[in-house]
Amino acid sequence: MVASCKSAPPPKGRGARTLVATPDASDTITCREREDDGGRWWFFASDGTPIIEADDAHLDDAAILVLGHLARCAEHPKGVR
Structure with missing residues (x-):
């Protein structure tokens, strides 16, 4: 499940992290400010x-995109995405 970090953001400069996994892949997803988008909060893969x-407007899309990210991780050798 993907949760918004907008309602209770972590301290500035630090992001909330969660491990997401499927049977074939896992990654740590970070929620933090994206400086090149006016400081809005974004989800990032572990590679940045x-x-x-x-x-809240993007939570359903976020869940789908995170699953797509994990599918790509499972298809490629470790470190190649």
Whole structure:
């Protein structure tokens, strides 16, 4: 389950992290401010790749995109995405 971090954001400069997993892959997803998007909160993959804005309007899309990210992780050797 993906949760918005907008309602209770972590302290500035730190992000909330959660491990997400499927039977074939896992990754740590971070929710933190994205400086190049005006400081809005975003979900990021462990390699720093932005996934989607972390607000209530994007939660369903975030869940789908995180699952897509995990599927790509499972298809490629470790470290290649």
